[in-house]
Amino acid sequence: MKTLKSTCVVGVQWGDEGKGKIVDILSHKADVVVRFQGGGNAGHTVVVDGEKFVLHLIPSGILHKSTCVVANGVVVDLIQMLDEMEELKRRGVKFGKNLLLSNRAHVVMPYHKFLDKYSEAGKGKIGTTQRGIGPCYADKAARKGIRVGDLYNEAFFRDRVLAFTEEKNKIIAALYGQPPLDAQRIVEEYRGYAEKLKPFVGDAVDYVNVSIDRGRRVLFEGAQGSLLDIDFGTYPFVTSSNSDACGISAGTGVPPKKIGAILGVAKAYCTRVGEGPFPTELKDGLGDKLREIGAEYGATTGRPRRCGWFDGVTSRHAVQINGIEQVAITKLDVLSGLEEIRFATAYRYNGTITERMPSETEVLARCEPVYRSFKGWKDDLSRIRKFDDLPREARIYLNFLERYLKVKVTMISVGKDREKTILRK
Numbered sequence: 001m002k003t004l005k006s007t008c009v010v011g012v013q014w015g016d017e018g019k020g021k022i023v024d025i026l027s028h029k030a031d032v033v034v035r036f037q038g039g040g041n042a043g044h045t046v047v048v049d050g051e052k053f054v055l056h057l058i059p060s061g062i063l064h065k066s067t068c069v070v071a072n073g074v075v076v077d078l079i080q081m082l083d084e085m086e087e088l089k090r091r092g093v094k095f096g097k098n099l100l101l102s103n104r105a106h107v108v109m110p111y112h113k114f115l116d117k118y119s120e121a122g123k124g125k126i127g128t129t130q131r132g133i134g135p136c137y138a139d140k141a142a143r144k145g146i147r148v149g150d151l152y153n154e155a156f157f158r159d160r161v162l163a164f165t166e167e168k169n170k171i172i173a174a175l176y177g178q179p180p181l182d183a184q185r186i187v188e189e190y191r192g193y194a195e196k197l198k199p200f201v202g203d204a205v206d207y208v209n210v211s212i213d214r215g216r217r218v219l220f221e222g223a224q225g226s227l228l229d230i231d232f233g234t235y236p237f238v239t240s241s242n243s244d245a246c247g248i249s250a251g252t253g254v255p256p257k258k259i260g261a262i263l264g265v266a267k268a269y270c271t272r273v274g275e276g277p278f279p280t281e282l283k284d285g286l287g288d289k290l291r292e293i294g295a296e297y298g299a300t301t302g303r304p305r306r307c308g309w310f311d312g313v314t315s316r317h318a319v320q321i322n323g324i325e326q327v328a329i330t331k332l333d334v335l336s337g338l339e340e341i342r343f344a345t346a347y348r349y350n351g352t353i354t355e356r357m358p359s360e361t362e363v364l365a366r367c368e369p370v371y372r373s374f375k376g377w378k379d380d381l382s383r384i385r386k387f388d389d390l391p392r393e394a395r396i397y398l399n400f401l402e403r404y405l406k407v408k409v410t411m412i413s414v415g416k417d418r419e420k421t422i423l424r425k
Helices: 019-027 079-092 110-119 134-143 150-153 154-176 183-200 204-213 247-251 284-293 312-322 362-366 394-403
Strands: 006-012 032-035 044-048 051-053 067-070 099-102 218-221 261-267 270-272 306-307 324-330 340-349 352-354 369-376 409-413 421-423
Touching: 006 312, 019 044, 019 218, 019 261, 019 324, 019 409, 032 204, 067 204, 079 183, 079 284, 099 204, 110 134, 110 154, 150 154, 150 183, 154 183, 183 362, 204 218, 204 247, 261 312, 284 306, 312 340, 312 394, 324 394, 340 394, 369 394, 394 409
Parallel strands: 006 218, 006 261, 032 067, 032 218, 067 099, 261 324, 324 409
Antiparallel strands: 044 051, 270 306, 340 352, 340 369, 409 421
């Protein structure tokens, strides 16, 4: 069997692990970069020559010579995508055959955004970005979705928008007491967006499969992180798709046997945005310090991220469900200057010690982390490019992480810029 040239990058934690930078580095040698799930609720931040790019729907391979594919597993906000393209054009990026939008991808409609916003206003909120992602995936599962390809069947598209908007208006009025949406206006507006995107729409399933068959280097990128996966994350405080490697095949139409290496990305500590359990969260000045040093604010919403120590228990769960053998550790430089660094090796729950992540979210919320402590370091890591040049204390910490998770740390980020990265064979 020939060696596969495809690679997948997934988050090991609750998202925001710095996948954008890692994907950007790998995209430099990739022929095709494929986004396989999520929507514009996620953001990848990439710093190139000191210039920051924040991408939401378009893969960061667009900054290279890669062909970027927004696959069928992604739910697409057409307005957001066009705005993102315009911003990239303004900064020198040219679009042509380097972008392919799957005709099977579902479209985030205006009523999805309103329903998301209204539902988050009451009790029991999940902490979504209110961009309509969850309601869009819900309609997809209910077979009431609108796909990109539907935009080009005028009568079919109009009939579905009129029918679905009428249904949503009843919900909006009855549950939330809000005014109805104008279905005809939505039809006309979205026809305009469809026309602008038409040159980029096509059969992504065939394109990506043929690319792999021809030996091209294909990079799959996920949004969010494995602990936000709808099946294997901290449900219900999760995203609405499979944000781990399990979602690649369903999100692209590429069979599992064609998927090669899985690279996990994790911060040297841990963060989380929104609601949900976070056993190692630091609710004191140290958590605030990590947030400020690490600039831990959401790329999409600007929301402050909750910060805490590295959670080995949840990370081991992520390694298992993804089949991860290699890990990229980001933001190691943020830990410089701390006297002590902690690593959660187990949980204590009702007097019992466990090294397994509970499937019940309420149980996880009551777990107390059992820590192993490590001596910190004071060195500035930003100029280091070799693993052996790291402070001894940093190497001890990373070596323990490798042994605990049974993985190999192959990349280490020590700064925002792409060149501030340690690559290990």
